[in-house]
Amino acid sequence: MRKSIQTFLLASVFIAVGCKQADQAAAEPTDEATTVSGGGQENVVDETSVPNIVQTAVGSKDHTTLVAAVKAAGLVTSLSNAGPFTVFAPTNAAFDKLPAGTVEGLLEPEKKGDLENILGYHTYVGTLKIEYMNDGQEFDMVYGGKVKITKKGDKTFVNGSEIVASIPTGNGIIHVIGDVLLPK
Numbered sequence: 001m002r003k004s005i006q007t008f009l010l011a012s013v014f015i016a017v018g019c020k021q022a023d024q025a026a027a028e029p030t031d032e033a034t035t036v037s038g039g040g041q042e043n044v045v046d047e048t049s050v051p052n053i054v055q056t057a058v059g060s061k062d063h064t065t066l067v068a069a070v071k072a073a074g075l076v077t078s079l080s081n082a083g084p085f086t087v088f089a090p091t092n093a094a095f096d097k098l099p100a101g102t103v104e105g106l107l108e109p110e111k112k113g114d115l116e117n118i119l120g121y122h123t124y125v126g127t128l129k130i131e132y133m134n135d136g137q138e139f140d141m142v143y144g145g146k147v148k149i150t151k152k153g154d155k156t157f158v159n160g161s162e163i164v165a166s167i168p169t170g171n172g173i174i175h176v177i178g179d180v181l182l183p184k
Contacts, residue, residue, distance in 0.1 A: 050170035053087055054080045057174065065095040065103060072107045073115040079123070083171035086124040088147070088158050090180045098180060117143045121183045127173050130156050130166055144183030 054076055057063045066089055070076055079085060095103050106115045120143025128139065135151040150157045157163065161179035 050168070052080050052171040053083070053085055053169045053174060056167055056169045057087075057089060062091045062093075062176070063089055065092045066090060068107060069103075069115055069119060072109075073112055073119050075116065075119060079171075081171065083125075084127040085172035086126060086128040087172065087174050088122045088124075088161075088163075088177050088181060089174045090122070090161075090177055094161075094177065094179050117183060118180070120144060121147075121181050128175075129173065130163060130175070147181065 051059065054067075054070065057067050057070070070079060079087070105111060106118070121141050123142040124139050124147075125142060133149045133151070133156055135149065137149040138146040139149070140146055147158050150160070155162055158175070158177060159179075159181050161177040161181065163175045163177055165176040167174040167176070
């Protein structure tokens with residue numbers, strides 16, 4: 001009986017020490033995933049996960065205007081969340097096609113609502129893969145109504161703008177387009 005009690009006490013000590021070390025290890029940040037104090041998912045730095053929509057766009061030299069617009073509209077956190085989302089992402093050249101001063105005007109704080117609507121018109125809740133899009137389909141966007149898909153041969157268009165590339169992300173898909181979609 002005495003040996004049983006000693007064995008039990010010894011096992012309890014090992015378990016307690018092991019749990020304490022596990023708790024300390026869990027409380028300490030690691031190099032694998034860390035967050036900025038007070039930040040949300042958009043601040044997670046993780047070397048092993050697939051980048052989300054915002055992280056992917058930030059890494060693209062062709063989408064700096066879109067990233068600036070997403071930041072100005074306060075949508076970084078929303079588009080960093082789990083999703084899934086489909087974003088029709090205009091290139092910098094697409095924004096350059098707009099009348100002079102349009103982008104700069106939309107980036108002003110008092111135009112945040114308009115900018116949210118325009119960006120919401122580029123965002124669908126769900127994953128829309130090109131291979132599942134059909135000619136004539138329409139999809140309800142986050143803001144501003146529907147977009148229409150057309151197919152011409154092996155090319156796919158959204159509201160007449162060709163989808164030139166598709167990039168899977170950790171929380172959805174980005175379809176690169178050459179025009180800014182404006183709600184009708």
